[in-house]
Amino acid sequence: MTQAATPEHERWPGASLRATAVSRSFEGIRALDGVTLELHRREVVGLIGPNGAGKTTLVNVMTGFDRPTAGSVELEGREITSWTPHRRGRAGLARTFQHSHSFGSLSVRENVEVAALGVGARPREARRRATELLDLLGIERKADARATTLAHGDERKLEVARALAIEPRFVLMDEPAAGLPEGEIPDFVRVLRTVRDEQGAGVLLIDHNMALVMQVCDRIHVLDQGRTLAEGSPDAVRGNLDVTAAYLGESAANGSTASAPS
Ligand SMILES: Nc1ncnc2c1ncn2[C@@H]1O[C@H](COP(=O)(O)OP(=O)(O)OP(=O)(O)O)[C@@H](O)[C@H]1O
Ligand SMILES: [Mg+2]
Incomplete structure:
Protein backbone atom coordinates (compact mmCIF):
# COMPACT_ATOMS: atom_id res chain seq x y z
CA MET A 1 0.00 0.00 0.00
CA LEU A 93 -8.85 18.41 23.78
CA ALA A 94 -12.01 20.51 23.30
CA ARG A 95 -15.74 19.96 23.58
CA THR A 96 -19.05 21.64 23.01
CA PHE A 97 -21.92 21.34 25.47
CA GLN A 98 -25.43 20.14 24.77
CA HIS A 99 -26.63 23.29 26.52
CA SER A 100 -24.72 26.51 25.82
CA HIS A 101 -21.83 27.48 28.12
CA SER A 102 -21.15 30.90 26.57
CA PHE A 103 -20.70 34.01 28.72
CA GLY A 104 -23.95 35.89 28.27
CA SER A 105 -22.54 39.27 29.25
CA LEU A 106 -19.75 39.11 26.64
CA SER A 107 -20.04 39.68 22.93
CA VAL A 108 -19.88 36.81 20.47
CA ARG A 109 -16.32 37.79 19.48
CA GLU A 110 -15.21 38.13 23.11
CA ASN A 111 -16.57 34.67 23.90
CA VAL A 112 -14.32 33.13 21.25
CA GLU A 113 -11.32 35.24 22.29
CA VAL A 114 -11.71 34.23 25.94
CA ALA A 115 -11.67 30.56 24.96
CA ALA A 116 -8.38 31.08 23.07
CA LEU A 117 -6.85 33.18 25.87
CA GLY A 118 -7.78 30.42 28.33
CA VAL A 119 -5.32 28.02 26.71
CA GLY A 120 -2.51 30.60 26.55
CA ALA A 121 -3.03 32.39 23.21
CA ARG A 122 -1.82 36.02 23.12
CA PRO A 123 -4.48 38.72 22.62
CA ARG A 124 -3.55 39.38 19.00
CA GLU A 125 -3.64 35.66 18.22
CA ALA A 126 -6.97 35.25 20.07
CA ARG A 127 -8.40 38.06 17.95
CA ARG A 128 -7.16 36.44 14.74
CA ARG A 129 -8.71 33.10 15.68
CA ALA A 130 -12.03 34.76 16.58
CA THR A 131 -12.20 36.54 13.21
CA GLU A 132 -11.40 33.34 11.33
CA LEU A 133 -13.83 31.17 13.31
CA LEU A 134 -16.79 33.56 13.23
CA ASP A 135 -16.28 33.65 9.47
CA LEU A 136 -16.04 29.83 9.23
CA LEU A 137 -19.26 29.41 11.24
CA GLY A 138 -21.02 32.19 9.31
CA ILE A 139 -21.75 34.38 12.35
CA GLU A 140 -19.28 37.19 11.63
CA ARG A 141 -22.13 39.70 11.37
CA LYS A 142 -23.07 38.85 14.98
CA ALA A 143 -19.54 39.49 16.29
CA ASP A 144 -20.49 42.49 18.44
CA ALA A 145 -23.84 41.14 19.67
CA ARG A 146 -24.19 39.96 23.28
CA ALA A 147 -24.16 36.16 23.38
CA THR A 148 -27.54 36.20 25.18
CA THR A 149 -29.21 37.86 22.19
CA LEU A 150 -28.40 35.03 19.75
CA ALA A 151 -31.08 32.86 18.23
CA HIS A 152 -30.76 29.17 19.11
CA GLY A 153 -29.02 28.16 15.85
CA ASP A 154 -26.39 30.92 16.17
CA GLU A 155 -25.87 30.00 19.82
CA ARG A 156 -25.00 26.44 18.70
CA LYS A 157 -22.51 27.89 16.17
CA LEU A 158 -20.89 30.06 18.84
CA GLU A 159 -20.52 26.96 21.01
CA VAL A 160 -18.61 25.28 18.16
CA ALA A 161 -16.47 28.40 17.52
CA ARG A 162 -15.50 28.50 21.22
CA ALA A 163 -14.39 24.86 21.11
CA LEU A 164 -12.37 25.41 17.92
CA ALA A 165 -10.69 28.51 19.43
CA ILE A 166 -8.23 26.30 21.30
CA GLU A 167 -7.12 24.83 17.93
CA PRO A 168 -7.97 21.36 19.20
N1 LIG B 1 -25.51 13.63 36.97
C1 LIG B 1 -26.35 12.59 36.85
N2 LIG B 1 -27.00 12.08 37.91
C2 LIG B 1 -27.82 11.01 37.79
N3 LIG B 1 -28.06 10.38 36.61
C3 LIG B 1 -27.46 10.85 35.52
C4 LIG B 1 -26.57 11.97 35.56
N4 LIG B 1 -26.09 12.19 34.31
C5 LIG B 1 -26.68 11.27 33.53
N5 LIG B 1 -27.49 10.46 34.24
C6 LIG B 1 -28.27 9.33 33.71
O1 LIG B 1 -27.38 8.54 32.93
C7 LIG B 1 -28.03 8.05 31.76
C8 LIG B 1 -27.30 8.53 30.52
O2 LIG B 1 -27.48 9.95 30.39
P1 LIG B 1 -26.78 10.80 29.23
O3 LIG B 1 -27.12 12.22 29.51
O4 LIG B 1 -25.36 10.43 29.14
O5 LIG B 1 -27.57 10.27 27.95
P2 LIG B 1 -27.52 10.80 26.44
O6 LIG B 1 -27.24 9.62 25.58
O7 LIG B 1 -26.61 11.97 26.33
O8 LIG B 1 -29.06 11.25 26.19
P3 LIG B 1 -29.67 12.46 25.29
O9 LIG B 1 -29.75 11.92 23.87
O10 LIG B 1 -31.05 12.63 25.87
O11 LIG B 1 -28.81 13.65 25.43
C9 LIG B 1 -29.48 8.54 31.87
O12 LIG B 1 -30.24 7.53 32.45
C10 LIG B 1 -29.37 9.76 32.75
O13 LIG B 1 -30.59 9.98 33.45
MG1 LIG C 1 -26.85 13.93 25.83
Missing part, protein backbone atom coordinates in the same frame (compact mmCIF):
# COMPACT_ATOMS: atom_id res chain seq x y z
CA THR A 2 1.39 3.43 -0.86
CA GLN A 3 1.74 6.02 1.88
CA ALA A 4 -0.88 8.23 0.24
CA ALA A 5 -3.44 5.42 0.56
CA THR A 6 -2.62 4.75 4.23
CA PRO A 7 -5.05 6.36 6.66
CA GLU A 8 -3.45 9.01 8.85
CA HIS A 9 -4.12 7.09 12.06
CA GLU A 10 -2.27 4.01 10.76
CA ARG A 11 0.81 6.12 10.08
CA TRP A 12 0.58 7.77 13.52
CA PRO A 13 -0.88 5.06 15.76
CA GLY A 14 -0.33 7.15 18.92
CA ALA A 15 -2.36 10.08 17.58
CA SER A 16 -5.63 9.17 19.23
CA LEU A 17 -7.97 9.89 22.09
CA ARG A 18 -9.13 6.68 23.68
CA ALA A 19 -11.63 5.68 26.35
CA THR A 20 -10.94 2.13 27.52
CA ALA A 21 -13.56 -0.05 29.28
CA VAL A 22 -15.22 3.02 30.78
CA SER A 23 -18.10 2.56 33.22
CA ARG A 24 -20.03 5.26 35.10
CA SER A 25 -22.85 4.62 37.55
CA PHE A 26 -25.20 7.15 39.11
CA GLU A 27 -26.90 5.78 42.23
CA GLY A 28 -27.58 2.42 40.68
CA ILE A 29 -28.07 3.63 37.10
CA ARG A 30 -25.38 2.25 34.81
CA ALA A 31 -25.01 5.21 32.47
CA LEU A 32 -21.91 3.59 30.91
CA ASP A 33 -20.95 -0.06 31.10
CA GLY A 34 -17.52 -1.03 29.76
CA VAL A 35 -17.40 1.26 26.73
CA THR A 36 -14.23 1.47 24.61
CA LEU A 37 -14.06 4.17 21.94
CA GLU A 38 -11.01 5.44 20.05
CA LEU A 39 -10.95 8.67 18.04
CA HIS A 40 -8.06 9.32 15.65
CA ARG A 41 -6.95 12.59 14.17
CA ARG A 42 -8.37 13.47 10.75
CA GLU A 43 -11.59 11.51 11.17
CA VAL A 44 -15.18 12.23 12.14
CA VAL A 45 -16.75 9.57 14.36
CA GLY A 46 -20.49 9.65 15.02
CA LEU A 47 -21.71 8.77 18.51
CA ILE A 48 -25.39 7.87 18.33
CA GLY A 49 -28.01 6.17 20.45
CA PRO A 50 -31.42 6.82 22.00
CA ASN A 51 -32.07 9.44 24.67
CA GLY A 52 -30.36 8.33 27.90
CA ALA A 53 -27.94 5.94 26.11
CA GLY A 54 -24.90 7.52 27.81
CA LYS A 55 -23.53 9.72 25.01
CA THR A 56 -23.11 12.91 27.07
CA THR A 57 -21.76 10.92 30.01
CA LEU A 58 -19.04 9.46 27.74
CA VAL A 59 -18.09 12.94 26.49
CA ASN A 60 -18.01 14.19 30.09
CA VAL A 61 -15.67 11.37 31.09
CA MET A 62 -13.40 11.85 28.05
CA THR A 63 -13.11 15.61 28.62
CA GLY A 64 -12.67 15.53 32.41
CA PHE A 65 -16.04 16.95 33.45
CA ASP A 66 -16.82 13.61 35.08
CA ARG A 67 -14.77 10.70 36.39
CA PRO A 68 -15.41 7.10 35.39
CA THR A 69 -16.37 4.52 38.03
CA ALA A 70 -14.01 2.16 36.15
CA GLY A 71 -11.82 2.36 33.06
CA SER A 72 -9.38 4.93 31.74
CA VAL A 73 -8.88 7.72 29.19
CA GLU A 74 -5.68 8.18 27.18
CA LEU A 75 -4.62 11.08 25.00
CA GLU A 76 -1.89 10.27 22.49
CA GLY A 77 -0.54 7.51 24.68
CA ARG A 78 -0.70 9.40 28.01
CA GLU A 79 -3.19 8.40 30.66
CA ILE A 80 -5.27 11.51 31.45
CA THR A 81 -8.13 9.98 33.49
CA SER A 82 -7.46 12.24 36.49
CA TRP A 83 -6.63 15.42 34.52
CA THR A 84 -8.87 18.47 34.89
CA PRO A 85 -10.81 19.74 31.86
CA HIS A 86 -8.51 22.77 31.71
CA ARG A 87 -5.35 20.66 31.58
CA ARG A 88 -6.93 18.53 28.85
CA GLY A 89 -7.84 21.71 26.96
CA ARG A 90 -4.25 22.89 27.02
CA ALA A 91 -3.25 19.47 25.66
CA GLY A 92 -5.57 19.99 22.68
CA ARG A 169 -6.35 18.13 18.14
CA PHE A 170 -9.57 16.41 19.21
CA VAL A 171 -13.00 18.02 19.56
CA LEU A 172 -16.08 16.31 21.02
CA MET A 173 -19.35 17.92 19.92
CA ASP A 174 -22.54 17.22 21.88
CA GLU A 175 -25.47 17.84 19.53
CA PRO A 176 -23.91 20.90 17.86
CA ALA A 177 -26.47 20.90 15.06
CA ALA A 178 -29.59 20.43 17.23
CA GLY A 179 -32.16 23.00 16.18
CA LEU A 180 -30.29 24.13 13.06
CA PRO A 181 -32.71 24.64 10.17
CA GLU A 182 -32.43 21.84 7.60
CA GLY A 183 -31.17 24.39 5.04
CA GLU A 184 -28.12 25.15 7.20
CA ILE A 185 -26.99 21.51 7.54
CA PRO A 186 -24.82 21.62 4.35
CA ASP A 187 -22.90 24.58 5.81
CA PHE A 188 -22.37 22.65 9.01
CA VAL A 189 -21.10 19.63 7.05
CA ARG A 190 -18.60 21.97 5.41
CA VAL A 191 -17.43 23.18 8.84
CA LEU A 192 -16.89 19.61 10.08
CA ARG A 193 -14.91 18.72 6.95
CA THR A 194 -12.75 21.84 7.33
CA VAL A 195 -11.98 20.92 10.92
CA ARG A 196 -11.09 17.37 9.89
CA ASP A 197 -9.23 17.98 6.63
CA GLU A 198 -7.61 21.41 7.05
CA GLN A 199 -7.11 21.55 10.81
CA GLY A 200 -6.40 17.81 11.02
CA ALA A 201 -8.51 17.30 14.13
CA GLY A 202 -10.38 14.22 15.24
CA VAL A 203 -14.07 15.02 15.66
CA LEU A 204 -16.59 13.10 17.76
CA LEU A 205 -20.09 14.10 16.67
CA ILE A 206 -23.20 13.38 18.72
CA ASP A 207 -26.36 14.04 16.76
CA HIS A 208 -29.87 12.67 16.32
CA ASN A 209 -30.04 13.79 12.68
CA MET A 210 -29.27 10.53 10.88
CA ALA A 211 -28.94 12.17 7.47
CA LEU A 212 -26.17 14.39 8.85
CA VAL A 213 -24.44 11.55 10.73
CA MET A 214 -24.53 9.14 7.77
CA GLN A 215 -23.28 11.83 5.41
CA VAL A 216 -20.32 13.20 7.34
CA CYS A 217 -19.02 10.41 9.59
CA ASP A 218 -16.12 8.13 8.68
CA ARG A 219 -17.17 5.69 11.42
CA ILE A 220 -20.14 5.40 13.76
CA HIS A 221 -20.32 4.14 17.35
CA VAL A 222 -23.75 3.16 18.67
CA LEU A 223 -24.57 3.22 22.39
CA ASP A 224 -27.70 1.71 23.93
CA GLN A 225 -28.32 1.66 27.68
CA GLY A 226 -24.66 2.43 28.39
CA ARG A 227 -23.21 -0.32 26.23
CA THR A 228 -21.71 -0.45 22.76
CA LEU A 229 -24.34 -1.89 20.47
CA ALA A 230 -22.42 -1.57 17.20
CA GLU A 231 -19.52 0.26 15.57
CA GLY A 232 -18.27 0.52 12.04
CA SER A 233 -18.74 2.31 8.75
CA PRO A 234 -22.02 4.18 8.14
CA ASP A 235 -23.12 1.43 5.74
CA ALA A 236 -22.30 -1.36 8.21
CA VAL A 237 -24.13 0.39 11.04
CA ARG A 238 -27.13 1.16 8.85
CA GLY A 239 -27.29 -2.51 7.92
CA ASN A 240 -27.08 -3.72 11.54
CA LEU A 241 -30.45 -5.15 12.56
CA ASP A 242 -29.84 -4.58 16.29
CA VAL A 243 -29.22 -0.89 15.65
CA THR A 244 -32.29 -0.64 13.51
CA ALA A 245 -34.39 -2.22 16.23
CA ALA A 246 -32.91 -0.23 19.10
CA TYR A 247 -32.71 3.15 17.55
CA LEU A 248 -32.91 3.87 13.89
CA GLY A 249 -36.30 2.34 13.20
CA GLU A 250 -37.96 3.37 10.00
CA SER A 251 -35.84 6.49 9.85
CA ALA A 252 -32.76 4.43 8.89
CA ALA A 253 -34.18 3.94 5.46
CA ASN A 254 -35.47 7.48 5.18
CA GLY A 255 -32.33 9.17 6.52
CA SER A 256 -34.45 11.37 8.77
CA THR A 257 -34.16 12.42 12.39
CA ALA A 258 -34.37 9.33 14.59
CA SER A 259 -35.46 10.69 17.97
CA ALA A 260 -35.97 14.00 19.61
CA PRO A 261 -32.96 16.02 20.68
CA SER A 262 -33.08 16.86 24.37
Whole structure:
Protein backbone atom coordinates (compact mmCIF):
# COMPACT_ATOMS: atom_id res chain seq x y z
CA MET A 1 0.00 0.00 0.00
CA THR A 2 1.39 3.43 -0.86
CA GLN A 3 1.74 6.02 1.88
CA ALA A 4 -0.88 8.23 0.24
CA ALA A 5 -3.44 5.42 0.56
CA THR A 6 -2.62 4.75 4.23
CA PRO A 7 -5.05 6.36 6.66
CA GLU A 8 -3.45 9.01 8.85
CA HIS A 9 -4.12 7.09 12.06
CA GLU A 10 -2.27 4.01 10.76
CA ARG A 11 0.81 6.12 10.08
CA TRP A 12 0.58 7.77 13.52
CA PRO A 13 -0.88 5.06 15.76
CA GLY A 14 -0.33 7.15 18.92
CA ALA A 15 -2.36 10.08 17.58
CA SER A 16 -5.63 9.17 19.23
CA LEU A 17 -7.97 9.89 22.09
CA ARG A 18 -9.13 6.68 23.68
CA ALA A 19 -11.63 5.68 26.35
CA THR A 20 -10.94 2.13 27.52
CA ALA A 21 -13.56 -0.05 29.28
CA VAL A 22 -15.22 3.02 30.78
CA SER A 23 -18.10 2.56 33.22
CA ARG A 24 -20.03 5.26 35.10
CA SER A 25 -22.85 4.62 37.55
CA PHE A 26 -25.20 7.15 39.11
CA GLU A 27 -26.90 5.78 42.23
CA GLY A 28 -27.58 2.42 40.68
CA ILE A 29 -28.07 3.63 37.10
CA ARG A 30 -25.38 2.25 34.81
CA ALA A 31 -25.01 5.21 32.47
CA LEU A 32 -21.91 3.59 30.91
CA ASP A 33 -20.95 -0.06 31.10
CA GLY A 34 -17.52 -1.03 29.76
CA VAL A 35 -17.40 1.26 26.73
CA THR A 36 -14.23 1.47 24.61
CA LEU A 37 -14.06 4.17 21.94
CA GLU A 38 -11.01 5.44 20.05
CA LEU A 39 -10.95 8.67 18.04
CA HIS A 40 -8.06 9.32 15.65
CA ARG A 41 -6.95 12.59 14.17
CA ARG A 42 -8.37 13.47 10.75
CA GLU A 43 -11.59 11.51 11.17
CA VAL A 44 -15.18 12.23 12.14
CA VAL A 45 -16.75 9.57 14.36
CA GLY A 46 -20.49 9.65 15.02
CA LEU A 47 -21.71 8.77 18.51
CA ILE A 48 -25.39 7.87 18.33
CA GLY A 49 -28.01 6.17 20.45
CA PRO A 50 -31.42 6.82 22.00
CA ASN A 51 -32.07 9.44 24.67
CA GLY A 52 -30.36 8.33 27.90
CA ALA A 53 -27.94 5.94 26.11
CA GLY A 54 -24.90 7.52 27.81
CA LYS A 55 -23.53 9.72 25.01
CA THR A 56 -23.11 12.91 27.07
CA THR A 57 -21.76 10.92 30.01
CA LEU A 58 -19.04 9.46 27.74
CA VAL A 59 -18.09 12.94 26.49
CA ASN A 60 -18.01 14.19 30.09
CA VAL A 61 -15.67 11.37 31.09
CA MET A 62 -13.40 11.85 28.05
CA THR A 63 -13.11 15.61 28.62
CA GLY A 64 -12.67 15.53 32.41
CA PHE A 65 -16.04 16.95 33.45
CA ASP A 66 -16.82 13.61 35.08
CA ARG A 67 -14.77 10.70 36.39
CA PRO A 68 -15.41 7.10 35.39
CA THR A 69 -16.37 4.52 38.03
CA ALA A 70 -14.01 2.16 36.15
CA GLY A 71 -11.82 2.36 33.06
CA SER A 72 -9.38 4.93 31.74
CA VAL A 73 -8.88 7.72 29.19
CA GLU A 74 -5.68 8.18 27.18
CA LEU A 75 -4.62 11.08 25.00
CA GLU A 76 -1.89 10.27 22.49
CA GLY A 77 -0.54 7.51 24.68
CA ARG A 78 -0.70 9.40 28.01
CA GLU A 79 -3.19 8.40 30.66
CA ILE A 80 -5.27 11.51 31.45
CA THR A 81 -8.13 9.98 33.49
CA SER A 82 -7.46 12.24 36.49
CA TRP A 83 -6.63 15.42 34.52
CA THR A 84 -8.87 18.47 34.89
CA PRO A 85 -10.81 19.74 31.86
CA HIS A 86 -8.51 22.77 31.71
CA ARG A 87 -5.35 20.66 31.58
CA ARG A 88 -6.93 18.53 28.85
CA GLY A 89 -7.84 21.71 26.96
CA ARG A 90 -4.25 22.89 27.02
CA ALA A 91 -3.25 19.47 25.66
CA GLY A 92 -5.57 19.99 22.68
CA LEU A 93 -8.85 18.41 23.78
CA ALA A 94 -12.01 20.51 23.30
CA ARG A 95 -15.74 19.96 23.58
CA THR A 96 -19.05 21.64 23.01
CA PHE A 97 -21.92 21.34 25.47
CA GLN A 98 -25.43 20.14 24.77
CA HIS A 99 -26.63 23.29 26.52
CA SER A 100 -24.72 26.51 25.82
CA HIS A 101 -21.83 27.48 28.12
CA SER A 102 -21.15 30.90 26.57
CA PHE A 103 -20.70 34.01 28.72
CA GLY A 104 -23.95 35.89 28.27
CA SER A 105 -22.54 39.27 29.25
CA LEU A 106 -19.75 39.11 26.64
CA SER A 107 -20.04 39.68 22.93
CA VAL A 108 -19.88 36.81 20.47
CA ARG A 109 -16.32 37.79 19.48
CA GLU A 110 -15.21 38.13 23.11
CA ASN A 111 -16.57 34.67 23.90
CA VAL A 112 -14.32 33.13 21.25
CA GLU A 113 -11.32 35.24 22.29
CA VAL A 114 -11.71 34.23 25.94
CA ALA A 115 -11.67 30.56 24.96
CA ALA A 116 -8.38 31.08 23.07
CA LEU A 117 -6.85 33.18 25.87
CA GLY A 118 -7.78 30.42 28.33
CA VAL A 119 -5.32 28.02 26.71
CA GLY A 120 -2.51 30.60 26.55
CA ALA A 121 -3.03 32.39 23.21
CA ARG A 122 -1.82 36.02 23.12
CA PRO A 123 -4.48 38.72 22.62
CA ARG A 124 -3.55 39.38 19.00
CA GLU A 125 -3.64 35.66 18.22
CA ALA A 126 -6.97 35.25 20.07
CA ARG A 127 -8.40 38.06 17.95
CA ARG A 128 -7.16 36.44 14.74
CA ARG A 129 -8.71 33.10 15.68
CA ALA A 130 -12.03 34.76 16.58
CA THR A 131 -12.20 36.54 13.21
CA GLU A 132 -11.40 33.34 11.33
CA LEU A 133 -13.83 31.17 13.31
CA LEU A 134 -16.79 33.56 13.23
CA ASP A 135 -16.28 33.65 9.47
CA LEU A 136 -16.04 29.83 9.23
CA LEU A 137 -19.26 29.41 11.24
CA GLY A 138 -21.02 32.19 9.31
CA ILE A 139 -21.75 34.38 12.35
CA GLU A 140 -19.28 37.19 11.63
CA ARG A 141 -22.13 39.70 11.37
CA LYS A 142 -23.07 38.85 14.98
CA ALA A 143 -19.54 39.49 16.29
CA ASP A 144 -20.49 42.49 18.44
CA ALA A 145 -23.84 41.14 19.67
CA ARG A 146 -24.19 39.96 23.28
CA ALA A 147 -24.16 36.16 23.38
CA THR A 148 -27.54 36.20 25.18
CA THR A 149 -29.21 37.86 22.19
CA LEU A 150 -28.40 35.03 19.75
CA ALA A 151 -31.08 32.86 18.23
CA HIS A 152 -30.76 29.17 19.11
CA GLY A 153 -29.02 28.16 15.85
CA ASP A 154 -26.39 30.92 16.17
CA GLU A 155 -25.87 30.00 19.82
CA ARG A 156 -25.00 26.44 18.70
CA LYS A 157 -22.51 27.89 16.17
CA LEU A 158 -20.89 30.06 18.84
CA GLU A 159 -20.52 26.96 21.01
CA VAL A 160 -18.61 25.28 18.16
CA ALA A 161 -16.47 28.40 17.52
CA ARG A 162 -15.50 28.50 21.22
CA ALA A 163 -14.39 24.86 21.11
CA LEU A 164 -12.37 25.41 17.92
CA ALA A 165 -10.69 28.51 19.43
CA ILE A 166 -8.23 26.30 21.30
CA GLU A 167 -7.12 24.83 17.93
CA PRO A 168 -7.97 21.36 19.20
CA ARG A 169 -6.35 18.13 18.14
CA PHE A 170 -9.57 16.41 19.21
CA VAL A 171 -13.00 18.02 19.56
CA LEU A 172 -16.08 16.31 21.02
CA MET A 173 -19.35 17.92 19.92
CA ASP A 174 -22.54 17.22 21.88
CA GLU A 175 -25.47 17.84 19.53
CA PRO A 176 -23.91 20.90 17.86
CA ALA A 177 -26.47 20.90 15.06
CA ALA A 178 -29.59 20.43 17.23
CA GLY A 179 -32.16 23.00 16.18
CA LEU A 180 -30.29 24.13 13.06
CA PRO A 181 -32.71 24.64 10.17
CA GLU A 182 -32.43 21.84 7.60
CA GLY A 183 -31.17 24.39 5.04
CA GLU A 184 -28.12 25.15 7.20
CA ILE A 185 -26.99 21.51 7.54
CA PRO A 186 -24.82 21.62 4.35
CA ASP A 187 -22.90 24.58 5.81
CA PHE A 188 -22.37 22.65 9.01
CA VAL A 189 -21.10 19.63 7.05
CA ARG A 190 -18.60 21.97 5.41
CA VAL A 191 -17.43 23.18 8.84
CA LEU A 192 -16.89 19.61 10.08
CA ARG A 193 -14.91 18.72 6.95
CA THR A 194 -12.75 21.84 7.33
CA VAL A 195 -11.98 20.92 10.92
CA ARG A 196 -11.09 17.37 9.89
CA ASP A 197 -9.23 17.98 6.63
CA GLU A 198 -7.61 21.41 7.05
CA GLN A 199 -7.11 21.55 10.81
CA GLY A 200 -6.40 17.81 11.02
CA ALA A 201 -8.51 17.30 14.13
CA GLY A 202 -10.38 14.22 15.24
CA VAL A 203 -14.07 15.02 15.66
CA LEU A 204 -16.59 13.10 17.76
CA LEU A 205 -20.09 14.10 16.67
CA ILE A 206 -23.20 13.38 18.72
CA ASP A 207 -26.36 14.04 16.76
CA HIS A 208 -29.87 12.67 16.32
CA ASN A 209 -30.04 13.79 12.68
CA MET A 210 -29.27 10.53 10.88
CA ALA A 211 -28.94 12.17 7.47
CA LEU A 212 -26.17 14.39 8.85
CA VAL A 213 -24.44 11.55 10.73
CA MET A 214 -24.53 9.14 7.77
CA GLN A 215 -23.28 11.83 5.41
CA VAL A 216 -20.32 13.20 7.34
CA CYS A 217 -19.02 10.41 9.59
CA ASP A 218 -16.12 8.13 8.68
CA ARG A 219 -17.17 5.69 11.42
CA ILE A 220 -20.14 5.40 13.76
CA HIS A 221 -20.32 4.14 17.35
CA VAL A 222 -23.75 3.16 18.67
CA LEU A 223 -24.57 3.22 22.39
CA ASP A 224 -27.70 1.71 23.93
CA GLN A 225 -28.32 1.66 27.68
CA GLY A 226 -24.66 2.43 28.39
CA ARG A 227 -23.21 -0.32 26.23
CA THR A 228 -21.71 -0.45 22.76
CA LEU A 229 -24.34 -1.89 20.47
CA ALA A 230 -22.42 -1.57 17.20
CA GLU A 231 -19.52 0.26 15.57
CA GLY A 232 -18.27 0.52 12.04
CA SER A 233 -18.74 2.31 8.75
CA PRO A 234 -22.02 4.18 8.14
CA ASP A 235 -23.12 1.43 5.74
CA ALA A 236 -22.30 -1.36 8.21
CA VAL A 237 -24.13 0.39 11.04
CA ARG A 238 -27.13 1.16 8.85
CA GLY A 239 -27.29 -2.51 7.92
CA ASN A 240 -27.08 -3.72 11.54
CA LEU A 241 -30.45 -5.15 12.56
CA ASP A 242 -29.84 -4.58 16.29
CA VAL A 243 -29.22 -0.89 15.65
CA THR A 244 -32.29 -0.64 13.51
CA ALA A 245 -34.39 -2.22 16.23
CA ALA A 246 -32.91 -0.23 19.10
CA TYR A 247 -32.71 3.15 17.55
CA LEU A 248 -32.91 3.87 13.89
CA GLY A 249 -36.30 2.34 13.20
CA GLU A 250 -37.96 3.37 10.00
CA SER A 251 -35.84 6.49 9.85
CA ALA A 252 -32.76 4.43 8.89
CA ALA A 253 -34.18 3.94 5.46
CA ASN A 254 -35.47 7.48 5.18
CA GLY A 255 -32.33 9.17 6.52
CA SER A 256 -34.45 11.37 8.77
CA THR A 257 -34.16 12.42 12.39
CA ALA A 258 -34.37 9.33 14.59
CA SER A 259 -35.46 10.69 17.97
CA ALA A 260 -35.97 14.00 19.61
CA PRO A 261 -32.96 16.02 20.68
CA SER A 262 -33.08 16.86 24.37
N1 LIG B 1 -25.51 13.63 36.97
C1 LIG B 1 -26.35 12.59 36.85
N2 LIG B 1 -27.00 12.08 37.91
C2 LIG B 1 -27.82 11.01 37.79
N3 LIG B 1 -28.06 10.38 36.61
C3 LIG B 1 -27.46 10.85 35.52
C4 LIG B 1 -26.57 11.97 35.56
N4 LIG B 1 -26.09 12.19 34.31
C5 LIG B 1 -26.68 11.27 33.53
N5 LIG B 1 -27.49 10.46 34.24
C6 LIG B 1 -28.27 9.33 33.71
O1 LIG B 1 -27.38 8.54 32.93
C7 LIG B 1 -28.03 8.05 31.76
C8 LIG B 1 -27.30 8.53 30.52
O2 LIG B 1 -27.48 9.95 30.39
P1 LIG B 1 -26.78 10.80 29.23
O3 LIG B 1 -27.12 12.22 29.51
O4 LIG B 1 -25.36 10.43 29.14
O5 LIG B 1 -27.57 10.27 27.95
P2 LIG B 1 -27.52 10.80 26.44
O6 LIG B 1 -27.24 9.62 25.58
O7 LIG B 1 -26.61 11.97 26.33
O8 LIG B 1 -29.06 11.25 26.19
P3 LIG B 1 -29.67 12.46 25.29
O9 LIG B 1 -29.75 11.92 23.87
O10 LIG B 1 -31.05 12.63 25.87
O11 LIG B 1 -28.81 13.65 25.43
C9 LIG B 1 -29.48 8.54 31.87
O12 LIG B 1 -30.24 7.53 32.45
C10 LIG B 1 -29.37 9.76 32.75
O13 LIG B 1 -30.59 9.98 33.45
MG1 LIG C 1 -26.85 13.93 25.83
